[in-house]
Structure formats: C-alpha cells, structure tokens
Amino acid sequence: MSANAGFAYVAPKSVDEALSAISNVQARGGRAQVMAGGTDLIVQMRAMDKAPRTLVDLKGIAETRRLEVGAAETFIGATISSAVLNEDPRLVKMFPGLMEGADLIGSTQIQGRASIGGNLCNASPAGDTIPALIACGAVCVIANASGGREMRVEDFVVGVQKNALQPGEFLLGIKLRNPGPRTSDAYLRFIPRTEMDIAVAGCGVALTLDAKGICTAARVGIGAVAPRALLVPDAAKALIGTRVDDAALNAAGAACTVASSPISDRRGTTDYRRKVIAVLCRRAGAIARDRALGV
Amino acid sequence: MNKIQVETSINGESVEFLCEPQQTLLDVLREELGRTGTKEGCGSGDCGACSVIMDGRLVCACLVLAVEAGGHEITTIEGIATPDGGLHTIQQKFLEHAALQCGICTPGFVVATKALLDKHPNPDETTIRYWLAGNLCRCTGYDKIIRAVQDAAATLAHPA
Numbered sequence: 001m002s003a004n005a006g007f008a009y010v011a012p013k014s015v016d017e018a019l020s021a022i023s024n025v026q027a028r029g030g031r032a033q034v035m036a037g038g039t040d041l042i043v044q045m046r047a048m049d050k051a052p053r054t055l056v057d058l059k060g061i062a063e064t065r066r067l068e069v070g071a072a073e074t075f076i077g078a079t080i081s082s083a084v085l086n087e088d089p090r091l092v093k094m095f096p097g098l099m100e101g102a103d104l105i106g107s108t109q110i111q112g113r114a115s116i117g118g119n120l121c122n123a124s125p126a127g128d129t130i131p132a133l134i135a136c137g138a139v140c141v142i143a144n145a146s147g148g149r150e151m152r153v154e155d156f157v158v159g160v161q162k163n164a165l166q167p168g169e170f171l172l173g174i175k176l177r178n179p180g181p182r183t184s185d186a187y188l189r190f191i192p193r194t195e196m197d198i199a200v201a202g203c204g205v206a207l208t209l210d211a212k213g214i215c216t217a218a219r220v221g222i223g224a225v226a227p228r229a230l231l232v233p234d235a236a237k238a239l240i241g242t243r244v245d246d247a248a249l250n251a252a253g254a255a256c257t258v259a260s261s262p263i264s265d266r267r268g269t270t271d272y273r274r275k276v277i278a279v280l281c282r283r284a285g286a287i288a289r290d291r292a293l294g295v
Numbered sequence: 296m297n298k299i300q301v302e303t304s305i306n307g308e309s310v311e312f313l314c315e316p317q318q319t320l321l322d323v324l325r326e327e328l329g330r331t332g333t334k335e336g337c338g339s340g341d342c343g344a345c346s347v348i349m350d351g352r353l354v355c356a357c358l359v360l361a362v363e364a365g366g367h368e369i370t371t372i373e374g375i376a377t378p379d380g381g382l383h384t385i386q387q388k389f390l391e392h393a394a395l396q397c398g399i400c401t402p403g404f405v406v407a408t409k410a411l412l413d414k415h416p417n418p419d420e421t422t423i424r425y426w427l428a429g430n431l432c433r434c435t436g437y438d439k440i441i442r443a444v445q446d447a448a449a450t451l452a453h454p455a
Contacts, residue, residue: 007297008316011362042340042357043340047339057360106340108353108410109340109343109355112352112354113358195425
C-alpha cells in the first residue's frame with residue numbers, strides 16, 4: 001500500500017451534498033477535512049499532518065460563494081477569496097478594518113485563494129482577520145445536519161488552531177451587521193517588515209460615535225498575544241462615553257495589555273508583545289474614530 | 296488507485312490529465328505534463344517561483360490542488376511569449392535590465408508581472424513592490440526587477 005492510499009477529493013455542489021459526503025467518510029471511520037482556498041491546508045497536509053483524508057472542497061457550493069450586502073446585514077460566504085472581497089468597494093467602505101485584515105493575509109498569490117472563512121477556521125492565534133471580525137461583531141453561520149446554527153465569532157476560536165466546529169459541521173459564511181451612522185472600524189498589526197509576515201500582535205477596533213462625537217459603542221479584538229484572538233470588553237469600556245481622545249485610547253491600550261498573555265518566540269518577546277498591543281489598540285482606535293467622524 | 300481525471304485549459308490548449316487527490320497543480324505541471332518552466336522554490340506559498348494565472352488571478356501552483364484546475368483556465372510561463380516564439384515585452388525588459396541572475400525566480404516574476412500589468416497597466420513603484428512581495432529573489436536585490444517592470448509597463452502602454 002502506498003503512503004498516499006486513502007486520499008480522496010470531493011467537490012459537493014450543495015450544502016446537503018457536502019454534509020452527506022462528510023458523514024459518509026466519517027461513517028467509514030475515515031477523516032474528512034473541508035477546504036476553502038487551501039493556502040493553509042495544503043501546506044499543513046504536505047509538511048506536517050500528512051495523514052490520508054478526504055478533502056471536501058466547499059468552493060462549489062453557491063452559499064459559500066455568496067456575497068450579499070443587504071439592507072441591515074452583510075453575508076460573506078466562507079470561501080470567497082480575500083482578493084475578491086477587497087475588490088468590492090461596498091465592503092471596503094463599510095468594513096475597512098476587516099478588509100485591511102483580509103488584505104494582510106499573505107502575498108498577491110495567496111490573496112487570490114485565501115478566504116476569511118479559511119483564516120477563521122484555521123484558527124491561528126495570529127490570523128489577521130480574526131481580531132477584525134471580533135471587532136465588527138461577526139456571527140459565524142455554521143452548516144450541520146440539524147439545520148445549522150450560529151455562533152459569535154469570539155466564541156468560534158477555542159484554542160491554538162482549534163475551532164468550535166463539531167464533527168460533521170462546516171462554516172458556511174459570516175454575517176455582519178451593516179454599520180450605522182458614524183460607525184467604522186480599523187485593524188492594525190505589527191510585523192518587523194512591511195509585507196509577507198505573521199503578526200507579532202494585531203488589534204481590531206470598531207466603534208460608533210454620536211452626533212457630538214461621543215463613543216456610544218465599541219468592540220476591541222486582539223490577536224497574536226494569546227492562544228486565541230480575544231474580545232477585550234475592558235478596552236471597549238474605556239472608549240465608551242469618551243471622545244476617543246488620547247486618555248481614553250491609552251486606557252483602552254492598557255486594557256489590551258492586561259488581557260493579553262503572549263508567548264515569547266522569534267517574532268517577539270512576551271514583554272514586547274504586551275507593550276505593542278497597547279500601541280496598536282491606540283492607533284487602530286484613533287483610525288476607527290477618524291473614519292467614524294468622516295475625517 | 297484514487298486517480299482523478301481532470302480536464303483543464305493550459306495556455307489556451309485543452310489538457311486532460313490524471314492526478315492523485317493530494318497532488319498540487321505544480322506537481323502535475325512539472326512531473327506529469329512536462330511543463331517545467333514553472334519552478335518549485337519553497338512548496339509552501341512563500342516564494343512565488345511557481346506563480347501561474349488561474350482564471351485571470353495570480354496564484355501559487357503549489358497551493359492549488361491539481362484537481363482544482365478542472366474547468367479553469369491556467370496560464371503558465373510557457374504561455375507568456377508570443378505564439379511565434381517571440382519574447383513578451385516583460386521578458387524582453389527583464390533581459391535588457393539584467394533583472395535576473397540565477398533565473399529560478401524569473402518565471403514566477405514574469406508571470407506575476409503579467410498579472411500585475413493586466414490589472415494595473417500603469418502601476419507606481421509602491422504598487423509594483425507590494426504586488427511582487429510574494430516573489431522572492433536571492434540574487435538581484437529586486438531593484439533591477441522593479442526597473443524592468445516599470446519599463447515593461449511604459450513600453451506596453453506606449454509601444455514604439
């Protein structure tokens with residue numbers, strides 16, 4: 001028997017086909033792995049976890065390719081590439097921070113394949129879209145045999161490269177509430193160079209201001225400074241009720257430092273990351289504020 | 296045997312091949328189809344040596360499964376020169392500017408530049424550098440490559 005025995009590939013055309021493909025493989029005691037752009041999966045399958053499996057390519061399912069900007073809500077199908085998303089001016093206008101995060105995933109070549117859904121399911125602590133999704137209050141739309149379920153994105157990633165999907169489930173897409181007046185977001189990450197690296201720390205901030213410029217709602221997500229990307233409620237509290245001035249931004253940054261529990265590795269030490277996450281929060285908060293003000 | 300039959304288009308030509316589910320497009324281009332112009336550098340999407348254009352979009356052939364090519368249009372370095380064998384302006388400018396030394400990254404850079412200029416015919420230097428950030432070159436220091444791309448863009452926009 002060759003080492004490659006047992007690999008298979010299926011490209012279902014519907015959610016039901018995908019669910020039965022997965023359950024058939026699992027019923028035989030096999031392993032099914034869903035795939036979107038494959039830019040993480042193929043590398044992992046060839047270099048690390050080489051065990052045979054059935055790849056279930058979700059890109060043929062219309063729902064995973066669906067991009068719909070509705071009156072109140074936007075749905076982004078799980079397999080839509082980052083390049084396609086960033087070419088949509090509506091998304092860039094409504095969710096500039098999330099699109100910045102998506103635009104930071106790898107090179108032009110990677111952008112043509114990699115998806116927000118894949119970035120989220122891969123659940124890297126440093127995934128660039130995850131803090132931005134958390135800031136935007138994204139909701140995961142999950143397909144399963146019992147009619148599907150939804151989950152807040154901050155609950156979806158449960159550990160290093162671990163997500164909350166149960167066997168037989170897969171991510172169909174994410175839902176975002178369209179921003180109201182004076183609402184915007186921003187995402188910043190720090191890397192030692194200007195392109196093509198993994199975040200040392202990353203921070204997404206989304207906020208709403210009232211007509212007087214007072215912050216009425218805020219969400220702050222941090223990445224690469226803990227085993228998983230985190231929502232930081234204390235950072236949001238530091239911004240709400242303020243003009244998002246330097247004092248408020250400093251307090252929000254300090255809350256991010258407190259919430260973080262980074263490791264030291266070749267990209268940065270624990271102390272460095274704890275310091276940088278505060279800087280990123282301040283700067284992303286100021287950008288989100290200025291965008292909300294339209295300046 | 297898990298071999299899958301795939302029908303695709305490579306450089307405008309209909310191509311059929313058999314592949315295993317886990318084989319990449321790069322594996323099949325080089326090892327099954329003999330199209331060795333597409334190079335393997337890292338095999339993990341970091342270096343861009345295997346850049347090809349899939350349905351108008353630049354991708355790494357090492358990060359696309361061969362089976363995923365089914366029903367899609369692929370352009371490789373072999374499809375960049377003119378059908379009569381003449382060099383494409385991009386290739387000519389890489390030669391004129393000495394934008395290569397060992398050459399292993401060059402097919403990827405040429406294909407990536409083709410995708411760039413198809414989308415942005417008149418890119419500024421920043422756009423060029425970011426677009427090509429996924430293509431690594433250990434010889435040139437990049438500057439000659441950037442000059443070649445700028446010259447190619449100008450020449451394509453205003454042919455002599």
